[in-house]
Amino acid sequence: MDYLWSPWRYRYVAAGVKDERCIFCAAADARDDSQSLIVLRSRKTFVILNRYPYTSGHLMVVPYAHQATLAASELETLAEMMALAQRIEQALETLYHPDGYNLGMNIGRAAGAGIAGHLHLHVLPRWIGDTNFMTTVGETRVQPEELTTTYQRLRAALGT
Ligand SMILES: [Zn+2]
Structure with missing residues:
Protein backbone atom coordinates (compact mmCIF):
# COMPACT_ATOMS: atom_id res chain seq x y z
CA MET A 1 0.00 0.00 0.00
CA ASP A 2 2.86 2.33 0.83
CA TYR A 3 4.23 1.68 -2.60
CA LEU A 4 0.93 2.51 -4.20
CA TRP A 5 0.99 6.09 -2.98
CA SER A 6 4.64 6.86 -3.51
CA PRO A 7 5.04 7.63 -7.24
CA TRP A 8 3.52 11.08 -7.34
CA ARG A 9 4.26 12.21 -3.84
CA TYR A 10 7.84 13.23 -4.46
CA ARG A 11 6.86 15.43 -7.37
CA TYR A 12 4.20 17.13 -5.26
CA VAL A 13 6.71 17.68 -2.49
CA ALA A 14 9.17 19.13 -4.98
CA ALA A 15 6.48 21.40 -6.45
CA GLY A 16 5.47 22.51 -2.95
CA VAL A 17 9.00 23.49 -2.07
CA ARG A 41 -17.03 21.80 -8.14
CA SER A 42 -19.52 21.10 -5.39
CA ARG A 43 -20.57 23.14 -2.35
CA LYS A 44 -17.91 22.14 0.19
CA THR A 45 -15.54 20.11 -1.95
CA PHE A 46 -14.21 19.73 -5.47
CA VAL A 47 -12.97 16.85 -7.62
CA ILE A 48 -9.57 17.14 -9.26
CA LEU A 49 -7.70 14.85 -11.59
CA ASN A 50 -4.33 13.69 -10.28
CA ARG A 51 -1.64 15.21 -12.50
CA TYR A 52 0.57 12.21 -11.80
CA PRO A 53 -2.00 9.41 -11.91
CA TYR A 54 -1.40 5.90 -10.73
CA THR A 55 -4.00 4.72 -13.25
CA SER A 56 -6.17 6.54 -15.80
CA GLY A 57 -9.09 8.10 -13.99
CA HIS A 58 -7.21 8.72 -10.75
CA LEU A 59 -9.17 11.48 -9.02
CA MET A 60 -9.06 13.22 -5.69
CA VAL A 61 -11.96 14.68 -3.71
CA VAL A 62 -10.73 17.78 -1.89
CA PRO A 63 -12.46 20.14 0.58
CA TYR A 64 -12.14 23.87 -0.15
CA ALA A 72 -10.69 19.53 11.94
CA SER A 73 -13.19 19.07 9.11
CA GLU A 74 -16.91 19.74 9.17
CA LEU A 75 -19.14 16.68 9.11
CA GLU A 76 -21.01 18.15 6.13
CA THR A 77 -17.74 18.36 4.20
CA LEU A 78 -16.83 14.76 4.98
CA ALA A 79 -20.30 13.59 3.96
CA GLU A 80 -19.99 15.44 0.66
CA MET A 81 -16.62 13.80 0.02
CA MET A 82 -18.20 10.37 0.30
CA ALA A 83 -21.20 11.36 -1.80
CA LEU A 84 -18.83 12.51 -4.55
CA ALA A 85 -16.83 9.30 -4.23
CA GLN A 86 -20.09 7.49 -4.95
CA ARG A 87 -20.65 9.54 -8.12
CA ILE A 88 -17.04 9.01 -9.17
CA GLU A 89 -17.35 5.26 -8.72
CA GLN A 90 -20.32 5.28 -11.09
CA ALA A 91 -18.53 7.48 -13.63
CA LEU A 92 -15.40 5.34 -13.59
CA GLU A 93 -17.52 2.23 -13.95
CA THR A 94 -19.13 3.64 -17.09
CA LEU A 95 -15.88 4.92 -18.62
CA TYR A 96 -13.28 2.34 -17.70
CA HIS A 97 -15.06 -0.80 -16.48
CA PRO A 98 -12.42 -1.43 -13.81
CA ASP A 99 -12.15 -4.61 -11.75
CA GLY A 100 -12.05 -2.64 -8.50
CA TYR A 101 -11.33 0.71 -6.82
CA ASN A 102 -8.96 2.15 -4.28
CA LEU A 103 -10.26 4.87 -1.99
CA GLY A 104 -7.78 6.26 0.45
CA MET A 105 -6.56 9.13 2.56
CA ASN A 106 -3.01 9.59 3.76
CA ILE A 107 -3.22 11.82 6.80
CA GLY A 108 0.15 13.22 7.81
CA ARG A 109 3.48 13.00 6.05
CA ALA A 110 4.47 9.83 7.94
CA ALA A 111 1.42 8.15 6.36
CA GLY A 112 2.56 9.11 2.87
CA ALA A 113 0.61 12.31 2.28
CA GLY A 114 2.21 14.39 -0.48
CA ILE A 115 0.17 17.41 0.56
CA ALA A 116 0.07 16.82 4.29
CA GLY A 117 -1.65 20.09 5.22
CA HIS A 118 -4.77 19.65 3.10
CA LEU A 119 -7.03 16.63 3.44
CA HIS A 120 -7.87 14.75 0.23
CA LEU A 121 -9.46 11.47 -0.74
CA HIS A 122 -7.92 9.47 -3.57
CA VAL A 123 -10.32 7.51 -5.77
CA LEU A 124 -8.85 5.36 -8.50
CA PRO A 125 -9.89 2.48 -10.67
CA ARG A 126 -7.91 -0.77 -10.52
CA TRP A 127 -7.55 -3.71 -12.81
CA ILE A 128 -6.52 -7.25 -12.05
CA GLY A 129 -2.79 -7.50 -12.72
CA ASP A 130 -1.94 -3.79 -12.64
CA THR A 131 0.08 -4.14 -9.41
CA ASN A 132 2.06 -7.07 -10.80
CA PHE A 133 3.04 -4.92 -13.72
CA MET A 134 3.89 -2.02 -11.45
CA THR A 135 6.24 -3.99 -9.21
CA THR A 136 8.09 -5.19 -12.30
CA VAL A 137 8.74 -1.77 -13.77
CA GLY A 138 9.43 0.17 -10.59
CA GLU A 139 8.10 3.70 -10.52
CA THR A 140 6.98 3.79 -14.11
CA ARG A 141 3.24 4.17 -14.14
CA VAL A 142 0.64 2.95 -16.56
CA GLN A 143 -0.78 5.94 -18.41
CA PRO A 144 -2.55 4.69 -21.49
CA GLU A 145 -4.65 7.83 -21.86
CA GLU A 146 -3.70 11.52 -22.14
CA LEU A 147 -4.70 13.63 -19.13
CA THR A 148 -6.68 16.06 -21.28
CA THR A 149 -8.68 13.16 -22.71
CA THR A 150 -9.33 11.74 -19.26
CA TYR A 151 -10.38 15.20 -18.09
CA GLN A 152 -12.94 15.68 -20.86
CA ARG A 153 -14.34 12.17 -20.48
CA LEU A 154 -14.72 12.45 -16.71
CA ARG A 155 -16.35 15.87 -16.93
CA ALA A 156 -18.91 14.43 -19.31
CA ALA A 157 -19.45 11.30 -17.23
CA LEU A 158 -19.92 13.34 -14.06
CA GLY A 159 -22.36 15.61 -15.83
CA THR A 160 -20.44 18.87 -15.45
ZN1 LIG B 1 -4.73 23.95 0.96
Whole structure:
Protein backbone atom coordinates (compact mmCIF):
# COMPACT_ATOMS: atom_id res chain seq x y z
CA MET A 1 0.00 0.00 0.00
CA ASP A 2 2.86 2.33 0.83
CA TYR A 3 4.23 1.68 -2.60
CA LEU A 4 0.93 2.51 -4.20
CA TRP A 5 0.99 6.09 -2.98
CA SER A 6 4.64 6.86 -3.51
CA PRO A 7 5.04 7.63 -7.24
CA TRP A 8 3.52 11.08 -7.34
CA ARG A 9 4.26 12.21 -3.84
CA TYR A 10 7.84 13.23 -4.46
CA ARG A 11 6.86 15.43 -7.37
CA TYR A 12 4.20 17.13 -5.26
CA VAL A 13 6.71 17.68 -2.49
CA ALA A 14 9.17 19.13 -4.98
CA ALA A 15 6.48 21.40 -6.45
CA GLY A 16 5.47 22.51 -2.95
CA VAL A 17 9.00 23.49 -2.07
CA LYS A 18 9.29 25.55 -5.23
CA ASP A 19 6.28 27.85 -4.89
CA GLU A 20 5.31 27.16 -1.26
CA ARG A 21 1.62 27.42 -2.07
CA CYS A 22 -0.73 24.55 -1.23
CA ILE A 23 -1.55 23.06 -4.65
CA PHE A 24 -5.14 22.28 -3.66
CA CYS A 25 -5.82 25.82 -2.46
CA ALA A 26 -4.11 27.20 -5.56
CA ALA A 27 -6.21 24.97 -7.83
CA ALA A 28 -9.45 25.96 -6.08
CA ASP A 29 -8.60 29.67 -6.44
CA ALA A 30 -7.51 29.46 -10.08
CA ARG A 31 -9.96 30.66 -12.74
CA ASP A 32 -9.33 27.99 -15.33
CA ASP A 33 -10.60 24.62 -14.12
CA SER A 34 -9.29 22.83 -17.21
CA GLN A 35 -5.76 24.07 -16.44
CA SER A 36 -6.10 23.05 -12.79
CA LEU A 37 -7.73 19.76 -13.82
CA ILE A 38 -10.77 20.40 -11.61
CA VAL A 39 -13.44 18.10 -12.98
CA LEU A 40 -16.30 19.13 -10.74
CA ARG A 41 -17.03 21.80 -8.14
CA SER A 42 -19.52 21.10 -5.39
CA ARG A 43 -20.57 23.14 -2.35
CA LYS A 44 -17.91 22.14 0.19
CA THR A 45 -15.54 20.11 -1.95
CA PHE A 46 -14.21 19.73 -5.47
CA VAL A 47 -12.97 16.85 -7.62
CA ILE A 48 -9.57 17.14 -9.26
CA LEU A 49 -7.70 14.85 -11.59
CA ASN A 50 -4.33 13.69 -10.28
CA ARG A 51 -1.64 15.21 -12.50
CA TYR A 52 0.57 12.21 -11.80
CA PRO A 53 -2.00 9.41 -11.91
CA TYR A 54 -1.40 5.90 -10.73
CA THR A 55 -4.00 4.72 -13.25
CA SER A 56 -6.17 6.54 -15.80
CA GLY A 57 -9.09 8.10 -13.99
CA HIS A 58 -7.21 8.72 -10.75
CA LEU A 59 -9.17 11.48 -9.02
CA MET A 60 -9.06 13.22 -5.69
CA VAL A 61 -11.96 14.68 -3.71
CA VAL A 62 -10.73 17.78 -1.89
CA PRO A 63 -12.46 20.14 0.58
CA TYR A 64 -12.14 23.87 -0.15
CA ALA A 65 -11.15 24.31 3.50
CA HIS A 66 -7.44 23.95 4.15
CA GLN A 67 -7.63 21.43 7.01
CA ALA A 68 -5.19 18.62 7.69
CA THR A 69 -7.35 16.14 9.59
CA LEU A 70 -10.80 14.57 9.75
CA ALA A 71 -11.21 16.00 13.24
CA ALA A 72 -10.69 19.53 11.94
CA SER A 73 -13.19 19.07 9.11
CA GLU A 74 -16.91 19.74 9.17
CA LEU A 75 -19.14 16.68 9.11
CA GLU A 76 -21.01 18.15 6.13
CA THR A 77 -17.74 18.36 4.20
CA LEU A 78 -16.83 14.76 4.98
CA ALA A 79 -20.30 13.59 3.96
CA GLU A 80 -19.99 15.44 0.66
CA MET A 81 -16.62 13.80 0.02
CA MET A 82 -18.20 10.37 0.30
CA ALA A 83 -21.20 11.36 -1.80
CA LEU A 84 -18.83 12.51 -4.55
CA ALA A 85 -16.83 9.30 -4.23
CA GLN A 86 -20.09 7.49 -4.95
CA ARG A 87 -20.65 9.54 -8.12
CA ILE A 88 -17.04 9.01 -9.17
CA GLU A 89 -17.35 5.26 -8.72
CA GLN A 90 -20.32 5.28 -11.09
CA ALA A 91 -18.53 7.48 -13.63
CA LEU A 92 -15.40 5.34 -13.59
CA GLU A 93 -17.52 2.23 -13.95
CA THR A 94 -19.13 3.64 -17.09
CA LEU A 95 -15.88 4.92 -18.62
CA TYR A 96 -13.28 2.34 -17.70
CA HIS A 97 -15.06 -0.80 -16.48
CA PRO A 98 -12.42 -1.43 -13.81
CA ASP A 99 -12.15 -4.61 -11.75
CA GLY A 100 -12.05 -2.64 -8.50
CA TYR A 101 -11.33 0.71 -6.82
CA ASN A 102 -8.96 2.15 -4.28
CA LEU A 103 -10.26 4.87 -1.99
CA GLY A 104 -7.78 6.26 0.45
CA MET A 105 -6.56 9.13 2.56
CA ASN A 106 -3.01 9.59 3.76
CA ILE A 107 -3.22 11.82 6.80
CA GLY A 108 0.15 13.22 7.81
CA ARG A 109 3.48 13.00 6.05
CA ALA A 110 4.47 9.83 7.94
CA ALA A 111 1.42 8.15 6.36
CA GLY A 112 2.56 9.11 2.87
CA ALA A 113 0.61 12.31 2.28
CA GLY A 114 2.21 14.39 -0.48
CA ILE A 115 0.17 17.41 0.56
CA ALA A 116 0.07 16.82 4.29
CA GLY A 117 -1.65 20.09 5.22
CA HIS A 118 -4.77 19.65 3.10
CA LEU A 119 -7.03 16.63 3.44
CA HIS A 120 -7.87 14.75 0.23
CA LEU A 121 -9.46 11.47 -0.74
CA HIS A 122 -7.92 9.47 -3.57
CA VAL A 123 -10.32 7.51 -5.77
CA LEU A 124 -8.85 5.36 -8.50
CA PRO A 125 -9.89 2.48 -10.67
CA ARG A 126 -7.91 -0.77 -10.52
CA TRP A 127 -7.55 -3.71 -12.81
CA ILE A 128 -6.52 -7.25 -12.05
CA GLY A 129 -2.79 -7.50 -12.72
CA ASP A 130 -1.94 -3.79 -12.64
CA THR A 131 0.08 -4.14 -9.41
CA ASN A 132 2.06 -7.07 -10.80
CA PHE A 133 3.04 -4.92 -13.72
CA MET A 134 3.89 -2.02 -11.45
CA THR A 135 6.24 -3.99 -9.21
CA THR A 136 8.09 -5.19 -12.30
CA VAL A 137 8.74 -1.77 -13.77
CA GLY A 138 9.43 0.17 -10.59
CA GLU A 139 8.10 3.70 -10.52
CA THR A 140 6.98 3.79 -14.11
CA ARG A 141 3.24 4.17 -14.14
CA VAL A 142 0.64 2.95 -16.56
CA GLN A 143 -0.78 5.94 -18.41
CA PRO A 144 -2.55 4.69 -21.49
CA GLU A 145 -4.65 7.83 -21.86
CA GLU A 146 -3.70 11.52 -22.14
CA LEU A 147 -4.70 13.63 -19.13
CA THR A 148 -6.68 16.06 -21.28
CA THR A 149 -8.68 13.16 -22.71
CA THR A 150 -9.33 11.74 -19.26
CA TYR A 151 -10.38 15.20 -18.09
CA GLN A 152 -12.94 15.68 -20.86
CA ARG A 153 -14.34 12.17 -20.48
CA LEU A 154 -14.72 12.45 -16.71
CA ARG A 155 -16.35 15.87 -16.93
CA ALA A 156 -18.91 14.43 -19.31
CA ALA A 157 -19.45 11.30 -17.23
CA LEU A 158 -19.92 13.34 -14.06
CA GLY A 159 -22.36 15.61 -15.83
CA THR A 160 -20.44 18.87 -15.45
ZN1 LIG B 1 -4.73 23.95 0.96
